[in-house]
Amino acid sequence: SYRDALQIVLDNSTQLMLIPHKYLIYPWLPQTLRILGKAAADFKSHMTRMLEAETDMMHRGEKGSGSLMTSFVRALDTYQKEDATSAGMKGLSVDEIFGNIFVINFAGHDTTANTLAFSMLLLAAYPDLQDWVGEEVRQVTKGQAIADWDYNTLFPQLKRCRAILLETLRLYPPILSLPKWTTERPQHLQVDDRTINIPPLSGISLATHTYPDYWMDPLPWNPFRWILVGSEGSGITTETLVTPPRGTYYPWSDGPQICLGVKFSQVEFVAVVACLLRGNRLSVVPDGAESSEDIVNRVRSVTEDCNMQMLLRMKHPEKIRLRCRSV
Structure with missing residues (x-):
């Protein structure tokens, strides 16, 4: 097939x-x-x-x-x-069309699945985050059957679900580097009190997702950083998603070459997380007498032990076993 x-x-x-x-x-x-x-x-x-x-x-x-x-x-x-x-x-040409179809299939399948794999392990290590997201899903969906969920009504309100996606992509993007090239003229960048001269036609890689000037405490996985609470007080209805300054966050690239499937991947990810945490919780099967802190450390060690094949992948995801229970 x-x-x-x-x-x-x-x-x-x-x-x-x-x-x-x-x-x-x-x-x-x-x-x-x-x-x-x-x-x-x-x-x-x-x-x-x-x-x-x-x-x-x-x-x-x-x-x-x-x-x-x-x-x-x-x-x-x-x-x-x-x-x-x-x-x-x-x-x-026909060959170029086939090449595009393959790339679109590849991008549409493995990238979102890869991000979900990282997210599921990380969520399982932090029960409080699952409760935080589950609270939003229950309040927004109001007990509706999943078959009756409407994209236009629900997706804009599921900000915490999107925060999980955005934070996972900040630290674990499927594509680690976005290679760019300078123009045929040299570029002069002023950084603080220094002038950095970049030669023409130089290959560069952008690396801002963990730059401390843009992200407070940038290395821990912390989806809470993406949510702002309105001045009216605490509550899901007053929350808004943080919009990073342009050029500081680009898991789907940016500008004219932004990923064609950006919205599709967002909707797919949010749908999976919302369906899962609406009435279920994940947990890590303990290895012996592990404490909660031990479990967090083990999950972090597995998610950070990666290599780059076509995409960023965990080397040994099988070291973490998950359990799903109804709530």
Whole structure:
């Protein structure tokens, strides 16, 4: 199926970057590599069928599905009509469309799932934070069945749920570095009493998420930092989300190159957390006679023991076992 093929491709994307799938079909290869090769071929077949179906709709004069695939078909049509040497807007070739579909699938699946993995472990270590978020969910949803939840009504009010997301992304962003390049002219930055000269066409990486000038006590995971209480007094209805100064927080990048799925990822994350903490609580299964402080330290050690594959990932998440109970 499309889902199965996609999951295998996403789980083994690094290998596919090193070994094109057309070389993974030989019978003398290990079975795991042959399965990967078949999954990659199946995934491309699924993409081809989706593209052909959308193209047929457009050729019949229909509006298309209205999805991103419709935009890709228009880009393909532009590419096929344009002169290779013509100036102006360029379309996309079939291979470029397939590349974009893969990137969007990758970004839409693993990034949010990765952030949820970090958040679940951290929430389990802090019962008070779960109660804090659960209080908001119960007050905002007012006992409504989950099937009746309305995005326009509820999402703007679930600020504490979003605070969990924002704080987790501050410390554990899926992409650790956003590489940028300076222009063809040298840049002169005034930092306090120093002038820093940056040569033209220099590669730079932005690192402000834990910069103490912007974040008080920046290293601990503390979702409370994202909530401001109004002057009218304490209470969920008076709370607002902090908006960081521009250039200090960019887990989805910023400007013209901001992530296309920023709102989708926010809504998906908030929906999962709200559904979970509406009537459940997570806890860490103790390792022997661990105290609460020991559990916090163990969770922190696991979440901070990471490596960078395609995304930032915990090396040994299996060291933490979680228990879920109804409340």
